[in-house]
Amino acid sequence: MSLNKKTVRDIDPSGKKVLVRCDFNVPLDGETITDDRRITEALPTITYLVAHGAAVILASHLGRPKGVTPEFSLAPVAKRLTGLLGQEVTLLPDSVGPEVSAAVAALKPGQVVLLENVRFHPEEEKNDPAYAAQLASLADLYVNDAFGTAHRAHASTEGVAHIVPGVAGFLIEKEIQYLGQAVEKPARPFVAIMGGSKVKDKIALIDNMLPKVDRLLIGGGMAFTFLKAQGYEIGKSLLDATNLEYAAELLKNHGDKLLLPVDVVAADEFSETAPHKVVDAHAIPANQMGLDIGPKTSAAFAEVIAGAGTALWNGPMGVFELKPYEAGTRAVAEALAESKGLTIVGGGDSAAAVEKFGVADKMSHVSTGGGASLEFLEGKELPGIAALQDK
Numbered sequence: 001m002s003l004n005k006k007t008v009r010d011i012d013p014s015g016k017k018v019l020v021r022c023d024f025n026v027p028l029d030g031e032t033i034t035d036d037r038r039i040t041e042a043l044p045t046i047t048y049l050v051a052h053g054a055a056v057i058l059a060s061h062l063g064r065p066k067g068v069t070p071e072f073s074l075a076p077v078a079k080r081l082t083g084l085l086g087q088e089v090t091l092l093p094d095s096v097g098p099e100v101s102a103a104v105a106a107l108k109p110g111q112v113v114l115l116e117n118v119r120f121h122p123e124e125e126k127n128d129p130a131y132a133a134q135l136a137s138l139a140d141l142y143v144n145d146a147f148g149t150a151h152r153a154h155a156s157t158e159g160v161a162h163i164v165p166g167v168a169g170f171l172i173e174k175e176i177q178y179l180g181q182a183v184e185k186p187a188r189p190f191v192a193i194m195g196g197s198k199v200k201d202k203i204a205l206i207d208n209m210l211p212k213v214d215r216l217l218i219g220g221g222m223a224f225t226f227l228k229a230q231g232y233e234i235g236k237s238l239l240d241a242t243n244l245e246y247a248a249e250l251l252k253n254h255g256d257k258l259l260l261p262v263d264v265v266a267a268d269e270f271s272e273t274a275p276h277k278v279v280d281a282h283a284i285p286a287n288q289m290g291l292d293i294g295p296k297t298s299a300a301f302a303e304v305i306a307g308a309g310t311a312l313w314n315g316p317m318g319v320f321e322l323k324p325y326e327a328g329t330r331a332v333a334e335a336l337a338e339s340k341g342l343t344i345v346g347g348g349d350s351a352a353a354v355e356k357f358g359v360a361d362k363m364s365h366v367s368t369g370g371g372a373s374l375e376f377l378e379g380k381e382l383p384g385i386a387a388l389q390d391k
Contacts, residue, residue: 003168003172003173003176003177003180003385004390004391005168005385005388005389005390005391006167006168006388006389006390006391007167007168007169007170007172008045008049008143008167008168008169010167010391011141011165011167013049013052013053013054013141014052014053014054014109015053015054015109016054016055016139016140016141017054017055017057017104017107017138017139017140017141018049018055018056018057018139018140018141018142019057019059019136019138019139019142019143019160019164020042020045020046020049020056020057020058020059020142020143020144020145020169021059021060021142021143021144021145021146021149021156021157021160021384022038022039022042022045022046022058022059022060022146022169023038023042023060023145023146023147023148023369024039024042024058024060024061024062024074024077025038025060025061025062025063025148025149026039026062026076026077028062028071028076031075031076032076033076035355036080036084037355037360037366037368038148038368039077039080039081039084040084041171041368042145042169042171043084043085044169044171045143045145045169045170045171046058046081046112047085048170049143050085050087050110050112053109054109054110054141055107055108055109055110055111056111056112057104057107057113057138057139058081058089058112058113058114059095059114059118059135059156060074060077060114060115060117060118061117061118061119061149061156062074062077062117062119063117064119065117065119067120067122069120072117072119072120073091073117074091074114074115074116074117075091077091077114078090078091078114081112081114085112087111087112088112089112089113089114090103090112090113090114091113091114091116092104092113092114092116093116094115094116094120095115095116095117095118095121095135095156096121096131096134096135096138097134100115100138101138104138118135118154118155118156124154124155125152125154125155126155127153127154127155127158127159128155128159129159131159132155132156132160132162132163133163135155135156135159135160136159136160136163136164139164140164141164141165141166141167142160142161142164142165142166142167143166143168143169144157144161144168144169144172144384144385144387144388145168145169145170145171145172146172146384147171147172147175147367147368147369147373148368148369148370148371148372149369149372149384150172150369150372150382150383150384150385151369151371151372151375151376151380151383152383152384153383153384154384157383157384158383158384161384161387161388162387165389166387166388166389167388167389168385168388171368172385174365175367175368175369175372175373175376176376176385178342178344178364178365178367179344179346179365179367179373179376179377181310181342182310182312182342182344182377183208183209183212183377183379186212186309186310186342187309187310187341187342188309188310189214189215189307189308189309189310190212190213190214190215190308190309190310191213191214191215191217191304191305191310191311191312192209192213192215192216192217192311192312192313192314193217193219193301193305193311193313193314193315193332194206194216194217194218194219194220194222194313194314194315195218195219195220195221195223195315195316195317195318195329195349195350196220196221196222196314196315196316196349197220197221197222198221198222198225198238198243199222199225199226199240199246199247200240200242200243201222202222202314202315203243204378204379204380205314205374205377205378206250207378208377208378208379209312209377210250210254210257213257214257215257215258215259215304215308216258216259217259217304217305218258218259218260218261219261219293219301219315219316219317219318219328219332220315220316220317220318221237221238222240223260223290223293224237224238224239224290225238225239225240225241225243225244225247226247226250226251226258226260227260227261227281227282228244228247229244229245229247229248229251230251230260230282232281232282232283233282233283233284233285233286234284234290235266235284235285235286235287235288235290236268236286236287236288236289237264237266237288237289237290238289238290259300259301259304260281261281261290261293261294261297262280262296262297262300263278263279263280263281263293263294263295263297264278264279264284264290264291264292264293264294264297265278265279265290265291265292265293265294265318265324265325265327265328266278266279266284266285266288266289266290266291267288267289267291267324268287268288268289270289270291271322272322272323272324276291276324276325278294278295279294281294281297290318291318291322291324291325292317292318292319292320292324292325292327292329293317293318293328294328295327297328298317298327298328298332299331301317301328301331301332301335302331302332302334302335305332305339306335306338306339308339308341309341309342310341310342310343310344311336311339311341311343311344312344312346313332313336313343313344313345313346313350314345314346314348314350314373314374314377315348315349315350316328316329316350316353317329317331317332320349320353320356329353329357330353330357333353333354333357333359334357334359336354336359336362336363337354337359337362337363338362342364343363343364343365344363344364344365344366344367345360345363345365345366345367346367346373346374346377348370348371348373348374349370351368351370354366
């Protein structure tokens with residue numbers, strides 16, 4: 001799926017006011033940004049526009065505020081951008097209104113401002129036409145570079161693009177290039193590694209990817225539904241009972257492609273301090289729950305990943321946030337880091353895992369979009385991209 005949309009390369013931003021929707025929804029500890037990757041990934045688009053004489057107006061959401069909520073202010077982002085760009089990035093007091101309009105009107109080419117959190121206005125998530133029109137009135141051109149919210153039809157991600165000419169930024173271009181290559185023209189063998197808790201969250205992804213992949217490795221909580229569908233005892237492990245039949249059907253029709261755990265790390269309760277041990281995945285004791293894939297499974301998964309031409313990872317292998325249950329997720333992350341093939345990490349928890357284990361820079365691509373990358377890989381149209389101008 002090549003990006004058949006105009007990008008910032010296809011416009012002349014010189015002397016223009018350009019509204020750029022970024023995804024600055026970064027994790028915060030108080031006012032400290034704990035991971036600025038979403039900010040650094042937006043820099044190529046911002047610096048390109050500045051270098052080409054645009055006055056740049058940045059917009060983003062942060063968190064899920066209910067109205068104006070000070071702890072969700074974008075002030076820490078403005079501060080970090082100022083440091084990264086080496087020029088002042090002023091945070092405006094709101095995203096719309098007379099004060100914002102006046103500040104933007106005074107903006108000179110090469111200058112950058114950041115609008116306050118667009119979700120301080122409930123009209124943003126409702127894709128309210130009047131709010132979209134207020135945002136659009138600030139600019140001559142619109143650039144969407146917020147891949148992480150491209151699956152949402154909100155005022156700043158979709159509504160604005162119907163009023164002001166809209167094109168894609170470099171991050172969206174890169175995301176579509178890597179994820180699209182994995183889906184459409186993968187180097188073989190093509191291996192997908194899926195984890196996470198429930199089967200139901202991954203059905204659309206499995207259905208879209210299974211015809212395309214050579215092997216599908218299944219770990220995480222979702223693996224137990226497949227093991228149960230094979231008739232094995234899973235103890236107190238997570239079970240998605242409503243999708244047992246789906247799992248059984250998949251095993252019957254595509255069993256040759258699927259690789260499931262043969263051992264798991266189990267404990268009698270979901271706790272960091274509970275005694276834990278490695279048990280046979282086909283006979284988990286009745287009072288135990290599986291919380292990670294075991295060492296034999298980790299080795300088997302790593303071996304398949306090592307031989308992959310393309311490897312796509314979405315979802316952890318266990319409760320990797322707790323130390324006793326991080327080894328399986330770490331093994332997958334390290335196997336991908338050592339792989340000679342194309343390695344793509346599909347956002348969310350998997351992205352957090354490669355950061356935690358210090359191997360993010362060894363991946364070909366780590367997606368900035370959790371839900372967006374999932375929906376793209378499921379074959380769905382992303383409204384924030386669909387609304388942009390065609391090439």
